[in-house]
Amino acid sequence: xxxxxxxxxxxxxxxxxxxxxxxxxxxxxxxxxxxxxxxxxxxxxxxxxxxxxxxxxxxxxxxxxxxxxxxxxxxxxxxxxxxxxxxxxxxxxxxxxxxxxxxxxxxxxxxxxxxxxxxxxxxxxxxxxxxxxxxxxxxxxxxxxxxxxxxxxxxxxxxxxxxxxxxxxxxxxxxxxxxxxxxxxxxxxxxxxxxxxxxxxxxxxxxxxxxxxxxxxxxxxxxxxxxxxxxxxxxxxxxxxxxxxxxxxxxxxxxxxxxxxxxxxxxxxxxxxxxxxxxxxxxxxxxxxxxxxxxxxxxxxxxxxxxxxxxxxxxxxxxxxxxxxxxxxxxxxxxxxxxxxxxxxxxxxxxxxxxxxxxxxxxxxxxxxxxxxxxxxxxxxxxxxxxxxxxxxxxxxxxxxxxxxxxxxxxxxxxxxxxxxxxxxxxxxxxxxxxxxxxxxxxxxxxxxxxxxxxxxxxxxxxxxxxxxxxxxxxxxxxxxxxxxxxxxxxxxxxxxxxxxxxxxxxxxxxxxxxxxxxxxxxxxxxxxxxxxxxxxxx
Numbered sequence: 001x002x003x004x005x006x007x008x009x010x011x012x013x014x015x016x017x018x019x020x021x022x023x024x025x026x027x028x029x030x031x032x033x034x035x036x037x038x039x040x041x042x043x044x045x046x047x048x049x050x051x052x053x054x055x056x057x058x059x060x061x062x063x064x065x066x067x068x069x070x071x072x073x074x075x076x077x078x079x080x081x082x083x084x085x086x087x088x089x090x091x092x093x094x095x096x097x098x099x100x101x102x103x104x105x106x107x108x109x110x111x112x113x114x115x116x117x118x119x120x121x122x123x124x125x126x127x128x129x130x131x132x133x134x135x136x137x138x139x140x141x142x143x144x145x146x147x148x149x150x151x152x153x154x155x156x157x158x159x160x161x162x163x164x165x166x167x168x169x170x171x172x173x174x175x176x177x178x179x180x181x182x183x184x185x186x187x188x189x190x191x192x193x194x195x196x197x198x199x200x201x202x203x204x205x206x207x208x209x210x211x212x213x214x215x216x217x218x219x220x221x222x223x224x225x226x227x228x229x230x231x232x233x234x235x236x237x238x239x240x241x242x243x244x245x246x247x248x249x250x251x252x253x254x255x256x257x258x259x260x261x262x263x264x265x266x267x268x269x270x271x272x273x274x275x276x277x278x279x280x281x282x283x284x285x286x287x288x289x290x291x292x293x294x295x296x297x298x299x300x301x302x303x304x305x306x307x308x309x310x311x312x313x314x315x316x317x318x319x320x321x322x323x324x325x326x327x328x329x330x331x332x333x334x335x336x337x338x339x340x341x342x343x344x345x346x347x348x349x350x351x352x353x354x355x356x357x358x359x360x361x362x363x364x365x366x367x368x369x370x371x372x373x374x375x376x377x378x379x380x381x382x383x384x385x386x387x388x389x390x391x392x393x394x395x396x397x398x399x400x401x402x403x404x405x406x407x408x409x410x411x412x413x414x415x416x417x418x419x420x421x422x423x424x425x426x427x428x429x430x431x432x433x434x435x436x437x438x439x440x441x442x443x444x445x446x447x448x449x450x451x452x453x454x455x456x457x458x459x460x461x462x463x464x465x466x467x468x469x470x471x472x473x474x475x476x477x478x479x480x481x482x483x484x485x486x487x488x489x490x491x492x493x494x495x496x497x498x499x500x501x502x503x504x505x506x507x508x509x510x511x512x513x514x515x516x517x518x519x520x521x522x523x524x525x526x527x528x529x530x531x532x533x534x535x536x537x538x539x
Contacts, residue, residue, distance in 0.1 A: 008196045009171035010178075011054070011087035014238035015047035016168065023214070023241045030263065031076050034249040041076065043241065046083065049076075049159075051166035053084025056158040060115065060138055064089040067111045067179060070224070071095040071104070071118040071126070074248050077142045077155065078224050081117050082234060086177055087168045091193070093179035096225035097122060100493040102442065105129045106188050107181045108136060110389060117155065119143050173197025173381070179388065180227050182327040183426060183435030191388030192227075192327045199235055201331035201382030205351055206236030209323060209337045210267055210298060217293070219245040219260070220269040226432070227327045228300055231382075232269055236331075253281040257289035264293035271301040273430035275308050275320065276461050286315040296338060298323055301431020302463035303419045306344035322348065324419065326405060327433075328397070330382030334417050347409065347417040354380060358411050363400055371420050374409040375402040425519045427456030428464050434498045436519060442493040443468060446486055448476040451509040455523045459501070468500035469522050471509055478505040502526075 007013075018028070024044035031039045041049075062068055068085050070092065072078045078094075085092040093111060095104065104125055108116065109132065117140040118126060130136060141148060142155040177196045181189040206212050210232070218237050222229035237244050245263050249255060251274060260268065278286075297312065297320045304322035312320045323335035324347040334356060336348035350356050355377035358366050366372040378401055387394040397404050408420040427434040436454040443452035451471040456464035470486065472478065483503050491499045504526070510518040524531035 006170040006172070007168070008173045008175070008199060009087060009089070009168050010196050010199050010235055010239075011050055011083040011085075012168040012171070013199060014083055014235065015043060015050055018043040018238070018241050019047050021241065026214075026241065027243045028238060029076070029079065030243070030245050032245065032247045032249070032259065032263075036249075036255075039076070043238075046079070046238070048164040049080040050083035050087060051164050052159045052162040053080050054087040054166045054168075055162035056140075057085060057088055057090065057115070059158070059162065060153075062088065062090050062114060065176065066090045066115075067093060067113045069093040069095055069108065069111075069113050069116040071097065071099070071116050071122055072142065072224075073097040073119075074223060074246060075142070076246075077117065079234060079246075082224065082230070086196070087166060089169065089171055089175055091176050091179050093181070093191075094224045094230060096223060096495060096497075098496045099125075099225075100442075100491070100495055101125050101129050102493045103189075103438070103495055105132060107191070108133050110181075110188065111179060111191055114138075115140065117142065123152075171196050173200075174385075176385070178230055180230070180327050183433050183438060189435065189438070190390055190393060192384045193386050193388050194330050194382065195385050198231075198330045198382035199239055201380055202231045202236040203239045204353075205332040205335075206232065206240060206242075209321075209332050209335045209351060210236070210269065211296060211338060212237055212240055212242050212267055214241040216242055216266045216295075217245065217264055218242050218267045218269075219247070219263070219265045221247070221271065221274060222269070222300075227325075227330065228269070228431075231331055251277060253278055253285050257285055257291075260294055261290040266293055266295045267298070268294060268296070269298045269300065271431045272299050272304045272308065272322075273301065273462055275299060275312070276305065279308060279311050283315060291316060291318070294318060296321065298335075300325065300332075302428045303345065303347070309342065309344045322346075324348070324417075328384045328403075328405075329376070329380070330384060331380075333376060333380075343412075343416050345418065346412075347419050349415050349417070356411075356417065357402065358409060359402065359404075363402075368411050368413045371408055371410045373423060374405045374407045374417070374419075376405065377401060378403050425455070427454075427466055429456065429459075429462045429466055429497060431463075432497045434466060436517075438494050439466060439468065439490060439498050439500070440517070442490045442498075443470060443486065445493065446489050448472050448482060449486070453509040453517045453519060453522045454500070455519050455526065457502070457523065457526055462501075465501035466498060467502045467504065467522075467526055469504050469506050469509060471506055 028043045028046045029041045112135040115138045138151045175196045178194045220233040300323045321336040325332045334347045358372040439454040440452045450473045453469040457467045459465035510521040521531040
């Protein structure tokens, strides 16, 4: 791929550059909707649609450095908007379509977003909080031919009025690009800001780990609300001129196998949760599937159980290569990959140019086989540049030139890394990081709830499930109806992903003397383990 010294713009490289390289008529995206209807978009189409969107945003006075969000399910407009936003050097944030009002308010408010693209059914959530978002100047609706009201514009109209020609200005590696919010164990979600130079890492790992070439047919199942969905469902493959399958349907084992066969997909990137769900299906679905075109399967999100790898080897006749990276790293850091023997359950070995280390809390290296903090030598191209509006939190992640990932791990004598757990309380459920604080806050909005504490507990399917300990006000009693009410409220206010799998009614929530919830005590109680030192518990 040719990159000029002054043009690192992701939108330009994924569209116009591909056309200049002779790929204008090559299929960039085969869009398959939930009803199995197929629409092909060439790189020329991708260029024209994203140019129109860039011009439409410019006409709405969106410019360099402004923050614009997509709030859409997977659909073609998601990709046109993402690339068009980046072409004008605005920052593009992506939101999961199942976010509730509180999650939206936190992210749109903190970022000072000037606009958002969504659909009518989702706009209802935005409308209810819009009065609390003074920076939000306009909303674009993808469904509807006419403007709904002042500040609520029709996508069809603004695209029809916009030119399909756009001259992307020179964009340096340091220019801000993509914004993803990630949850911590306390406080509000943090805005992880990336730069256009991240493409260097994303392209290199798409080639060097996923092994993609311009002759491949590639399918990444990740939603674009997640960093995998932008780094490896948009940027990496399209920067290489690769044809992607994008599917708008949900999980369906039979449909997935038919899609892999019919589209002759060669490389498939998915999540361990989905793969574990496949393990529960009738084996005939897989034994009867024609996967002759499928070369490689990759996974990301949480550690891949060895049992899943053995299942795939037996039924799919393929290895599954687990990969590790974070929202903050922007690209794959430590992967299993073809050419390196798989050690089931391991993270694999670091990608070229990535220098990990296992460090003790005092910064000294620990011996092979010992658990410590998983750290990365700072400075790789896709490393995040800040936590938006929270520079102190960003600085706290770096010590003596090392980025502290928040994960603990060990390295074996052969250089393989093994994930051990989170060094904080973040819950990793189905590859999504859930903040206990966010769920606890939503629980406390329920009239009957006096106190709450939320933990993650091991789960065979989800890796970790959300478990809520709930103390009720004295006048209320536990009931099945109350459990349903609590789950619905959390789903609506935070997200369906954050909905507690288990709700445990209790007489009190353990806290220390400063009022911090002692989640490790709750976790020990749930798992029947020794809670350890409880000397700081509130009396």
